[in-house]
Amino acid sequence: MTYEPRPIIALDFPTFDDVKNFLAKFDENEKLYVKIGMELYYSAGPAVVEYVKAQGHSVFLDLKLHDIPNTVQSAMKVLADLGVDMTNVHAAGGREMMAAAREGLTMGTPAGKAVPKLIAVTQLTSTSEAIMQRDQNIQTSLQESVVHYAQLTAEAGLDGVVCSAQEVALIKSATNQDFICLTPGIRPAGSAVGDQKRVMTPSAAREIGSDYIVVGRPITQAENPVIAYQNIKNEWQRK
Numbered sequence: 001m002t003y004e005p006r007p008i009i010a011l012d013f014p015t016f017d018d019v020k021n022f023l024a025k026f027d028e029n030e031k032l033y034v035k036i037g038m039e040l041y042y043s044a045g046p047a048v049v050e051y052v053k054a055q056g057h058s059v060f061l062d063l064k065l066h067d068i069p070n071t072v073q074s075a076m077k078v079l080a081d082l083g084v085d086m087t088n089v090h091a092a093g094g095r096e097m098m099a100a101a102r103e104g105l106t107m108g109t110p111a112g113k114a115v116p117k118l119i120a121v122t123q124l125t126s127t128s129e130a131i132m133q134r135d136q137n138i139q140t141s142l143q144e145s146v147v148h149y150a151q152l153t154a155e156a157g158l159d160g161v162v163c164s165a166q167e168v169a170l171i172k173s174a175t176n177q178d179f180i181c182l183t184p185g186i187r188p189a190g191s192a193v194g195d196q197k198r199v200m201t202p203s204a205a206r207e208i209g210s211d212y213i214v215v216g217r218p219i220t221q222a223e224n225p226v227i228a229y230q231n232i233k234n235e236w237q238r239k
C-alpha cells in the first residue's frame with residue numbers, strides 16, 4: 001500500500017494570487033501535498049507549479065488528459081519536465097492512449113529525476129449510476145464500469161486510478177493491493193456535498209484502504225482553512 005499521510009488539497013482557485021494568499025496561511029514548515037487542476041493551470045500556467053514546488057510542497061497536476069495517443073504522449077513529455085509528483089488521464093481514452101501517456105512521461109523526465117506517478121480517472125465522483133447509464137450509454141452497474149477501467153489501467157502499466165472511496169476494496173481485489181486508489185469526493189461528516197455524488201468521510205476512506213484522499217472545498221472554503229486541514233488530516237491519519 002502507498003498510504004500518503006497528508007490529504008491532497010485541491011487548489012481550485014482562479015488566480016495565482018489566490019494560491020499565494022492561501023498557502024501563506026500555513027506555517028512555512030508545513031509541507032503540503034496540493035492538487036493543481038484545470039482552472040488554476042489554465043489561468044496561471046507552469047509558473048504556479050514552479051512556485052509551489054519551490055516552497056517544498058508536493059504536486060498532483062490534475063489535467064485529466066483524453067485525446068489521441070500521439071497528442072497525449074507529446075503533452076505528457078512536456079508536463080514531465082515540470083517536476084510534478086503525479087498526473088492523470090481519463091481511462092476512457094483507452095489502453096493505447098494510457099500506454100502512450102506513460103511513455104511520454106518517461107521520455108520527458110529529466111535524467112536522474114523520478115518519473116511522475118500516472119493514474120487514470122475511472123468514473124468521476126460526480127457521476128451516479130443513473131447519469132452514467134443515461135449520458136455515457138454504459139448499460140452495466142457503475143461498479144462494473146469502474147472495475148473495468150481499473151483493470152484496463154493496470155494492463156496499460158499505470159500506477160493506479162482516481163475513483164470514489166466506495167470502490168476501493170473492489171478495485172484492489174480486481175488488480176492488486178499496491179495499485180493506487182486516489183479518492184476525491186471526501187466530505188467530513190456534516191459538510192456540504194455540492195456536486196459530488198459518491199462521497200465518504202476521511203476516516204471511512206482510510207478504513208476502506210484509500211491510498212490518497214483529495215479534499216477541496218471543505219478546506220479552501222472553510223472559515224479557517226488551516227484548522228479545517230488539520231482536522232481532516234487528523235481524521236485521515238487515525239486508524
Ligand SMILES: O=C(O)c1cc(=O)[nH]c(=O)n1[C@@H]1O[C@H](COP(=O)(O)O)[C@@H](O)[C@H]1O
Pocket residue numbers: 010012037062064088121123124125126162163184185186194196214215216217218
Ligand atoms: O481527478 C480528480 O482529482 C477528480 C476526479 C473525480 O472523479 N472527482 C473529483 O472531484 N476530482 C477532483 O477533486 C477535487 C474535489 O474537490 P471538492 O469536491 O471541492 O473536495 C476537484 O478538484 C475535482 O476536480
